[in-house]
Amino acid sequence: MSGLYTTGEITLLLPGDTNGDQQVDIADLNNVRNNFGAAGGLGDTNGDQLVDIQDLNNVRHFFGATAPQAVPEPTSLMLLGFAVTGACAFQCGRRRFARAES
Numbered sequence: 001m002s003g004l005y006t007t008g009e010i011t012l013l014l015p016g017d018t019n020g021d022q023q024v025d026i027a028d029l030n031n032v033r034n035n036f037g038a039a040g041g042l043g044d045t046n047g048d049q050l051v052d053i054q055d056l057n058n059v060r061h062f063f064g065a066t067a068p069q070a071v072p073e074p075t076s077l078m079l080l081g082f083a084v085t086g087a088c089a090f091q092c093g094r095r096r097f098a099r100a101e102s
Contacts, residue, residue, distance in 0.1 A: 016062035
């Protein structure tokens with residue numbers, strides 16, 4: 001289960017990533033090769049508790065793939081824009097008020 005309800009984050013699974021480094025590379029292929037025929041553990045890419053040809057195919061099909069990186073939410077950028085605009089408007093208002101008093 002993803003952490004969507006507890007942390008607000010979604011964990012994307014990358015088939016073939018046996019070591020959790022968010023990329024499918026030679027290390028993942030070695031994990032499958034070294035544990036081929038074993039019951040679960042490192043090398044089991046599909047969670048069936050067996051390192052077999054399906055796991056090897058997952059690594060083969062996704063070799064070179066990386067997990068997508070997080071990008072800022074548009075709402076966060078919009079809030080930042082509003083904050084900067086508000087701060088500028090506040091400063092301009094203070095300057096006009098100071099000139100009017102003098």
